[in-house]
Amino acid sequence: MIIHLVAGGPTNLLPHLQAYDGEDVCWVGVDRGVLALLDAGIMPKRAFGDFDSIDEQELQQLKNKLPHIDIWPAEKDQTDTDIALDWALEQKATKIRLFGVTGGRLDHLFGNVQLLFKGKDGQIELIDRQNVVTLYRSGEHTVKNEGNYSYISFIPMTPIRALTLRGFKYPLNAHDIPLGSTLCVSNELIHHFGTFSFTEGILMMIRSKDEK
Structure with missing residues (x-):
């Protein structure tokens, strides 16, 4: 349901x-x-x-x-x-x-x-x-390219350990993200889907689009 x-x-x-x-x-x-x-x-x-x-x-x-x-x-x-x-x-x-x-x-x-x-x-x-906001805990997660929401941002809600982004315009490989970082704001998918994974922490994902 x-x-x-x-x-x-x-x-x-x-x-x-x-x-x-x-x-x-x-x-x-x-x-x-x-x-x-x-x-x-x-x-x-x-x-x-x-x-x-x-x-x-x-x-x-x-x-x-x-x-x-x-x-x-x-x-x-x-x-x-x-x-x-x-x-x-x-x-x-x-x-x-x-x-x-x-x-x-x-x-x-x-x-x-x-x-x-x-x-x-x-x-x-x-x-x-303009936005869809979700939270994720450590592990590997898949995100689909849904067209309308062009921008994908990742905001650390706690310090993040070893964030890896694949299938994104701006990839990362096992990068630590401290609280207060804006490194992962306004990224984009370049394929039909992408993955993000991290070994420790809680991450907010915001999918956004510009107002027409």
């Missing part, structure tokens, strides 16, 4: 959500993200949040429309997106995509990036109009 979580970030940064729909997809709204889903013509199967960003009339309409809505107190130890993600992980989803989690407040953005640590390699994706 694939679970898509749509949070309440700026809607102008959302990709076309219908393009990610499918029979094996479960849509979940997070706080104001429920409204973004309904505006896109998608009925979420569940909704989570304190819903402090919508008024009482909107909340009552959601209660009448949605099959499952979990309302949490505004004062709690997790963000709404974190709560929804924990539920998605409990469902043993093979892929979890987070939408509406970029833009606006930087504390929300960095908090949402931290949520990627909860998943297995590449299991959780953070997606907006």
Whole structure:
């Protein structure tokens, strides 16, 4: 099963959500993200949040429309997106995509990036109009050339030992990457697929495209 979580970030940064729909997809709204889903013509199967960003009339309409809505107190130890993600992980989803989690407040953005640590390699994706962000632990991983996302960057979340890039415009061979390095920003694939491997650390991969 694939679970898509749509949070309440700026809607102008959302990709076309219908393009990610499918029979094996479960849509979940997070706080104001429920409204973004309904505006896109998608009925979420569940909704989570304190819903402090919508008024009482909107909340009552959601209660009448949605099959499952979990309302949490505004004062709690997790963000709404974190709560929804924990539920998605409990469902043993093979892929979890987070939408509406970029833009606006930087504390929300960095908090949402931290949520990627909860998943297995590449299991959780953070997606907006121009970017797909995933995390990987040590080992060898394959990345396909998907055309739209021309640029691939690797950001060290911890010191990285022996990073090797094959099939890339700028290859590397067993190169150590310290925290704070920008060496692996804005690379590109030169074949249908490439590989990246490292022996120690946690690496963020960001696939990006320019705004047209």
